[in-house]
Amino acid sequence: MVCGEFELIARYFDRAAGSRRDVEKGIGDDCALLNVPEKQTLAISTDTLVEGIHFLRDIHPADLGYKALAANLSDLAAMGADPAWLTLALTLPQINEDWLRDFSDSLFELMDYFGVQLIGGDTTRGPLSMTLGIHGLIPTGRALKRSGARPGDWIYVTGTLGDSAAGLALLQHHQRLNDPVSNEALIKRHLRPMPRILQGQALRGLASAAIDISDGLLADLGHILKASDCGASLNLDALPISDTLQAHFSREQQISWALHGGEDYELCFTVPEVNRGALDVALSHSGVPYTCIGQMRAAAEGVTLLRDGQLVSSGKKGFDHFAGK
Amino acid sequence: MVCGEFELIARYFDRAAGSRRDVEKGIGDDCALLNVPEKQTLAISTDTLVEGIHFLRDIHPADLGYKALAANLSDLAAMGADPAWLTLALTLPQINEDWLRDFSDSLFELMDYFGVQLIGGDTTRGPLSMTLGIHGLIPTGRALKRSGARPGDWIYVTGTLGDSAAGLALLQHHQRLNDPVSNEALIKRHLRPMPRILQGQALRGLASAAIDISDGLLADLGHILKASDCGASLNLDALPISDTLQAHFSREQQISWALHGGEDYELCFTVPEVNRGALDVALSHSGVPYTCIGQMRAAAEGVTLLRDGQLVSSGKKGFDHFAGK
Numbered sequence: 001m002v003c004g005e006f007e008l009i010a011r012y013f014d015r016a017a018g019s020r021r022d023v024e025k026g027i028g029d030d031c032a033l034l035n036v037p038e039k040q041t042l043a044i045s046t047d048t049l050v051e052g053i054h055f056l057r058d059i060h061p062a063d064l065g066y067k068a069l070a071a072n073l074s075d076l077a078a079m080g081a082d083p084a085w086l087t088l089a090l091t092l093p094q095i096n097e098d099w100l101r102d103f104s105d106s107l108f109e110l111m112d113y114f115g116v117q118l119i120g121g122d123t124t125r126g127p128l129s130m131t132l133g134i135h136g137l138i139p140t141g142r143a144l145k146r147s148g149a150r151p152g153d154w155i156y157v158t159g160t161l162g163d164s165a166a167g168l169a170l171l172q173h174h175q176r177l178n179d180p181v182s183n184e185a186l187i188k189r190h191l192r193p194m195p196r197i198l199q200g201q202a203l204r205g206l207a208s209a210a211i212d213i214s215d216g217l218l219a220d221l222g223h224i225l226k227a228s229d230c231g232a233s234l235n236l237d238a239l240p241i242s243d244t245l246q247a248h249f250s251r252e253q254q255i256s257w258a259l260h261g262g263e264d265y266e267l268c269f270t271v272p273e274v275n276r277g278a279l280d281v282a283l284s285h286s287g288v289p290y291t292c293i294g295q296m297r298a299a300a301e302g303v304t305l306l307r308d309g310q311l312v313s314s315g316k317k318g319f320d321h322f323a324g325k
Numbered sequence: 326m327v328c329g330e331f332e333l334i335a336r337y338f339d340r341a342a343g344s345r346r347d348v349e350k351g352i353g354d355d356c357a358l359l360n361v362p363e364k365q366t367l368a369i370s371t372d373t374l375v376e377g378i379h380f381l382r383d384i385h386p387a388d389l390g391y392k393a394l395a396a397n398l399s400d401l402a403a404m405g406a407d408p409a410w411l412t413l414a415l416t417l418p419q420i421n422e423d424w425l426r427d428f429s430d431s432l433f434e435l436m437d438y439f440g441v442q443l444i445g446g447d448t449t450r451g452p453l454s455m456t457l458g459i460h461g462l463i464p465t466g467r468a469l470k471r472s473g474a475r476p477g478d479w480i481y482v483t484g485t486l487g488d489s490a491a492g493l494a495l496l497q498h499h500q501r502l503n504d505p506v507s508n509e510a511l512i513k514r515h516l517r518p519m520p521r522i523l524q525g526q527a528l529r530g531l532a533s534a535a536i537d538i539s540d541g542l543l544a545d546l547g548h549i550l551k552a553s554d555c556g557a558s559l560n561l562d563a564l565p566i567s568d569t570l571q572a573h574f575s576r577e578q579q580i581s582w583a584l585h586g587g588e589d590y591e592l593c594f595t596v597p598e599v600n601r602g603a604l605d606v607a608l609s610h611s612g613v614p615y616t617c618i619g620q621m622r623a624a625a626e627g628v629t630l631l632r633d634g635q636l637v638s639s640g641k642k643g644f645d646h647f648a649g650k
Contacts, residue, residue, distance in 0.1 A: 024366060024468075025468070025470065028471075028552070029404070029470055029471050029472075029552070030370060030400040030401075030403035030404050030471070030536060030537060031368035031369055031370040031400050031401060031403075031404045031406065031461070031468075032368070032369045032370070033366050033367070033368055033404070033463070033468050034366065034367040034368075034369065035366055035367070035465065036361040036367060038363065041349060041358050041359065041360055042358070042359040042360070042361060042367070043356035043357070043358055043359075044356055044357045044359065044410075044412065044444065044445060044458075044460075045355060045356040045357070045445065046412040046413075046414050046445050046446050046447050046456075046458060047414075047447055048414040048416060048447040048448075048449045048456070049449075050416060050449050050450070050451035053449060053450060053451060054449070075355040075356050076355075076356060078355035078356075079354070079355050079356045079358070081356065085369075087369065087371040087458060088371075089371050089372075089373040089414075089456040091373060091375060091454065119369065120369060120370065120371050121371050122371050122372055122373040122456070124373045124374075124375050124378060124379070124454075125375070125378060126375035126378060126452065126454060127451065127452045127454075129416065129449075129451060129452075129454065131371075131373070131414040131447070131456035133369075133371060133412060133458045135369075136356070138358070140360065143349075143350070143356075143358050145350065145354055146353075146354050146355070147354075211355060212355060227353070227354070
């Protein structure tokens with residue numbers, strides 16, 4: 001892009017709001033300069049979103065700005081980190097000021113909510129895509145990893161599962177539920193997921209392992225099982241399903257979306273028996289429900305899914321992850 | 326991409342080589358976990374490269390892997406930082422194993438040379454592009470910024486200028502010099518620039534401001550002038566021009582490329598009179614020449630370019646940056 005275009009874009013992203021004391025130099029030099037406080041560990045995650053693959057072509061830029069950051073923040077939530085700094089590399093096919101305003105306003109609103117400061121990035125011309133680099137801080141030694149679960153630990157999830165997949169299906173098929181409130185609720189769960197930052201922080205020292213549910217419960221729990229070398233038994237009757245999903249879709253559809261639907265951005269975590277009481281204290285004030293859905297097993301026991309007390313199996317991808325272990 | 330393709334790609338980038346003690350967790354969890362040593366400040370820079378815009382469509386993947394990282398490292402050099410960790414977000418139109426091997430081998434060779442560890446990233450399907458996030462460390466308070474120059478400080482550059490632009494011109498126009506050694510030398514300067522990491526570190530505490538020359542000397546020095554609120558006088562007769570460039574191109578072409586040609590990835594820096602002796606000690610062992618090309622002036626004096634003792638002006642973009650101040 002020519003120089004003037006860059007300066008135009010920079011206007012939308014160079015905002016004073018949310019300036020943090022640990023940022024010695026933000027945008028405007030060859031590098032940003034950051035001071036990590038003593039006894040804090042830095043957590044970094046990178047996400048790329050490409051039009052037509054990670055988001056629908058007709059998505060509103062305000063929804064895109066929100067969701068790109070929310071998905072990136074969700075990785076910090078899964079580690080129990082406190083969000084701090086963002087880098088944004090944005091590739092745009094052309095300059096559209098309305099688009100830039102809506103996208104950046106929404107992005108900055110969520111950044112401000114979590115105290116995140118934009119510290120740098122890059123703007124280039126090309127097919128619409130973006131790469132976000134989120135940086136968070138965790139008291140040293142207290143990060144939630146995927147690898148700490150042990151047989152006997154209880155498996156939990158925050159919130160409800162499957163709503164985002166339902167919302168996506170409504171958008172993709174241009175369908176509407178006959179109840180507009182339910183319709184909007186499910187679409188909002190897809191477009192505006194709330195990263196479980198506070199819940200992740202509350203789980204430090206209590207959960208033995210954690211992950212965020214971006215690819216579907218079974219696929220993501222599979223990562224915990226692999227990293228922790230465990231099996232698991234899940235009680236499908238315990239899966240937390242929203243009233244909205246229950247009211248409008250078959251039980252089979254609910255369970256399928258809950259197990260395999262992606263982009264819920266809830267946390268899946270494991271808790272040793274000894275910590276269950278403390279867990280109730282820690283999460284009861286977080287404003288989000290949490291549900292025990294199963295228990296970790298020895299790796300040799302593999303994975304079992306129980307429904308109405310009966311063993312069921314699934315041929316879907318997430319289950320294949322399990323079965324392939 | 327389907328799961329198997331991701332695992333294929335991961336094989337090329339998940340290498341044990343170069344594991345650093347400050348990396349608590351690299352690739353394989355929701356976030357990487359890094360421990361910044363005490364009294365060190367973190368420096369972060371992000372670069373996006375899009376095919377057809379930042380690199381030629383027929384570039385060899387080994388050259389691309391090298392240059393993408395070299396350009397990113399050059400931003401650390403400009404701050405005087407020690408390279409530490411890299412994130413790589415790679416978007417590929419399809420899986421080509423030969424391409425992946427050549428690209429990643431070359432990338433890892435340069436990472437190993439500078440002790441950099443790959444700590445995460447993302448791989449997606451789409452038009453070829455990549456975003457690199459480089460992280461370096463600097464003793465707190467010793468970073469080289471653009472904003473520290475004062476009138477009277479001397480202006481220096483490392484190495485020689487204009488070679489990269491000459492190499493690009495040869496590649497773009499499919500021309501060859503009649504001397505194959507010169508031909509290869511200029512193309513190599515374009516495809517394989519050496520980031521001036523050691524020189525940047527040697528300048529800590531000596532240079533009052535620094536920047537790397539990615540957009541051309543005049544454009545990049547312009548950033549120092551703006552950030553430091555200064556003017557400058559440059560002696561064009563002092564510009565360091567390689568013997569190769571002198572042997573094959575007109576004096577006008579040499580000066581034009583030296584002033585306006587991009588991607589030299591040399592450092593431009595300013596040094597107060599009192600530090601000039603120490604500078605000679607610090608840089609004399611660095612293996613790269615350095616040249617005084619002018620002096621900082623008060624902002625009110627603007628920018629003057631002198632050639633054969635005469636005032637000259639330039640209508641090119643870099644100079645417009647100056648003139649517009």
